Every structure is written in C-alpha cells, then in structure tokens.
Amino acid sequence: MLFAIITTDHPGSLPARLAHRAEHRARIEALAQENRLLTAGPFPAADGSEQFTGSLIVAEFPDLTAAERWAEADPYQREGVYARREIRPYRAVFGATLQPIS
Numbered sequence: 492m493l494f495a496i497i498t499t500d501h502p503g504s505l506p507a508r509l510a511h512r513a514e515h516r517a518r519i520e521a522l523a524q525e526n527r528l529l530t531a532g533p534f535p536a537a538d539g540s541e542q543f544t545g546s547l548i549v550a551e552f553p554d555l556t557a558a559e560r561w562a563e564a565d566p567y568q569r570e571g572v573y574a575r576r577e578i579r580p581y582r583a584v585f586g587a588t589l590q591p592i593s
Contacts, residue, residue: 492551492552492553492554492580493529493549493550493551493580493581493582493583494549494550494551494552494555494558494578494579494580494581495547495548495549495578495579495580495581496546496547496548496549496550496558496561496562496576496577496578497545497546497547497576497577497578497579498545498546498547498567498568498573498575498576498577499544499545499573499574499575499576500543500544500545500546500572500573500574501571501572501573501574504543504571504572504573504574505541505542505543507567507570507571507572508543508567508572510570511566511567511570511572514566515565515566515567518561518564518565518566519531519548522548522550527550527551527552528548528549528550528551529549529550529551529581529583530547530548530549531546531547531548531549531550532546532547533545533546533547534546534547545573546567546573548562549581549583555578555580558578559578562576562578
C-alpha cells in the first residue's frame with residue numbers, strides 16, 4: 492500500500508538538513524532500488540530563498556506501522572529537521588504507478 496509521508500521543517504533547520512542530506516537520500520534511493528518509491532522531494536520556501544519548509548515522500552510499505560518505523564528512522568527526523576510528520580494512506584490515480592510488493 493502507498494503511504495504519503497508529509498513533513499514540516501523546524502524554522503532554520505537548513506544546516507541540519509544539509510548535514511544529513513546524503514544519509515537521507517541514500518534511504519530514499521534504497522526505496523527506489525526496491526521499486527517502492529512513487530515520488531519524493533522537499534517543499535521549497537515560497538519566498539524563493541534557499542530554505543525548505545518540509546518534504547513529501549510517497550512510497551509503498553506493507554502497512555502503516557512499517558511506514559511509521561521507516562519515517563521514524565529517517566535522519567531528518569532523528570536529527571531534528573522535522574517539526575511535524577503526518578503519514579497517510581495514498582492512492583495514485585493519475586501519473587506514475589508502482590508494481591505491488593512481492
């Protein structure tokens with residue numbers, strides 16, 4: 492099942508985001524290698540600055556508990572980049588779709 496992991500950054504968290512970016516991206520790339528990733532990316536600040544306001548990851552997990560465990564282990568979560576996180580089931584209707592987990 493697909494889940495949307497929607498996060499909001501703490502204000503001023505860009506230094507922590509940059510410091511842990513490689514580890515964060517490696518976890519997302521692993522989802523892609525496992526054909527479980529639909530999309531992922533940050534929400535840039537609307538003022539055009541270099542800041543980010545959060546992130547969106549839509550990926551396939553067996554259930555909500557697995558999605559929560561994956562999100563909790565994310566370096567951005569662990570290192571205090573994220574102020575808030577919401578995980579919701581997601582259904583892809585338009586755009587790319589994934590093959591079911593084997």
